Amino acid sequence: MIEIRNVFQRFAGPNGGQVEALHNVNLTIPQGEVFGIIGRSGAGKSTLVRTLNLLTRPTEGDIVVNGRTLTSLSSGDLREARREIGMIFQHFNLLSSRTVYENVALPLELAGMKRAQIDEAVLPLLELVGLTAQKDRYPSQISGGQKQRVGIARALASKPKVLLSDEATSALDPETTRAILDLLRKINRELNLTIVMITHQMEVIKQVCDRVAVLDAGRVVETGPVLDVFLQPHHEVTRALLGDVIAQELPPTLKARVVERLAKGNAHLLRLAFKGSGVDQPVLSETIRRFELDFNILHGQIDEIQGQAFGSLAVLAGGDAVKVAQAMAWLREQGVVVEELSHVE
């Protein structure tokens, strides 16, 4: 388990000022979870991940990993504790003069392990990440996805309990990203390894994380199980990251018509979200029939999150205001999350 308690991180800024990269961050990451941290560029994600293993010491606050308060350890004990925390990077950080095998072996050599023991540790790791056949190649002779597999195997060599990943798939194409995320999920399950995934892509969160925290300007603005956050995002930054802001999805002419109808007050803009079996229930047509409304579907998408179907729809509901309110109440009874959006920007 990782606990981030009241963490502030301030750096010297321009003109003798200060940059507050993290402001009172509090998070608890249970053992064995894949925990996502998402935010826009400059939100403080890399600062947070560097603070987690004390590459950068927090200005205030504590980091507790598996019951040990890293922020109060001596430098010797900290070095020891860091062996339990592996890390992978966007640009892999491999040594170009060493083979795949030798890159993975490096942390073990540095720890003074003997050749035979190193062999015993490295070969199963190469097997785990699917690189047995490439073990004698150099980084320049393998693909980006394979390089990240080397990075993962190297991070696992010292048998960490926690793996920190800072944008580990950002340099990869979507298909390779998917394969790497599947591998991380497999490792998480097989080794009960806690993984902290830093990313700016909701796709990554959707595919692999159990829980997510949204960081904005150094603050945690939203946190919860991934499905809940997708179903009902509370913070504007989360909505923007979800790409679910209706205004972004609507063609300009349609948007103008929606704005006009909302201004006249004879229509209601609703966002409906469904999960599980709700997705394939004919709930919309039933609503239209029951309440004699006219529903214009403006935008819709269906996804899968952790094996659960999840859908969201933006609809413009025309008709009597009382009936719209009744329809909203009825939809909620059917397990649909309904929000009325007052405007499109």
Ligand SMILES: Nc1ncnc2c1ncn2[C@@H]1O[C@H](COP(=O)(O)OP(=O)(O)OP(=O)(O)O)[C@@H](O)[C@H]1O
């Ligand atoms: N060593 C430093 N000295 C001064 N300011 C810093 C330092 N490190 C980070 N910052 C500032 O802290 C803020 C957060 O930076 P950080 O790198 O954590 O963002 P990020 O969320 O990782 O962004 P990106 O998605 O672009 O990687 C930024 O305003 C950055 O300029």
Ligand SMILES: [Mg+2]
């Ligand atoms: Mg960063």
